[in-house]
Amino acid sequence: MGSQGSPGGERRAASQSLRPLTIKQIFSAEQAxxxxxLYIDGVEVTQVTVVAQVISIQTQTTNSVYYLDDGTGRMEARLWADSSTEDDGIDNRGVKEQTNVRVTGALKSFSGKRYIxxxxxRPSxxxxxxxxxxxEVMYVTLVHQRGPPPRAGETISKVSASASTSTNGNYSAYTTPTTTTAASDKYPxxxxxxxxxxxxxLTQPTRPEGTHVAAIARHVKVDAAAIRRVPFILFRLF
Structure with a gap:
């Protein structure tokens, strides 16, 4: 991934930010x-945070290994000794097995094995x-995949233009494209x-309740029953 131009610069900046993830996402990250x-949604990922249950703890001279399970997978988190702490140099901060914790750190890979x-x-x-x-994981993932939602007072056209330069180059999933040619290009x-x-x-304003089937039927000049026989459209759009 290059660092020239705005998209590359955004990806590089995003790689330095702290990203909330699930363990499954970490294991599915792409690596040449x-x-x-490691890349997720086309963005390099280095700093991560996860919330998971501690299955077991192995305390060693130089570090402690925490085996984590967040319901999507299991992986290790390694906390190295700090000379500023007491006793063996490892500060467990009251973390115990079979309790939830929040882990923050750098995503690493060694000999094909990924760990934090x-x-x-700290205890959660x-x-x-x-x-x-x-x-938060779902929100951040959707922003990377579909572009950001509109901000207060921002017009649809501005959001659409911004989304066109997002990480995947598509319009934001939260906005309505200003032309109907998108349907022809995206659903050939x-x-x-x-x-x-x-x-x-695609021409209708975004509403929480969506577009009523009666309005669609009036526009395309077919009965509502015919509209309901095309359920796959919902999946194709989203």
Whole structure:
């Protein structure tokens, strides 16, 4: 991935930011070879944070190895000894087995094995922290894949233009493209009726409840039953 131009610069800046992830996402990260950088959604990932349960802890002279499970997979987090701590030099910060923790650190790969080189491991005592983390993971992932949602007072055209230079070069999934040609380009293999439906939906303002089937039927001049027989459109759009 190059660092020239705005998109490359954005990817490089994103790689230095702390990204919330699940363990499954970490294992699915792309890597050209065993010593190459790890990429998720086309963005280099270095600093990560996960919330998981500690299955076991192995304390050694120079480090402690925490075996983590977040429900999507299992992996190790390694916390190295700090000469500023007491006793053996490793500060476990009250972390115990079979409890939840938040782990922050650098994502590493050694001999094909991925692990977190932890800079901080602390108990996660709030039961809502796990749910917050999972929602944050979903939000950040969608922003990388589909572009950011519109900000307060921002017009659809501005958001669409911004999304066109996002990490995947597509329009934001949270906005309506300003032209209907997007349907022709993005869905070349759909039938005539499906294409007309898609083109109409793309011209409608974004509403939480979506576009009513009656409005679609009036526009494409077919009955509502015919609209309901094209359910795959929903999956193609999203």
């Amino acid at each position: 070879h065993t010593d190459a950088e 080189n932890a800079t901080n491991i 005592t709030d039961p809502h922290e796990l749910y917050f983390h999972m929602m 293999d759909v039938g005539p009726l499906a294409r007309r439906i898609v083109e109409f939906i």
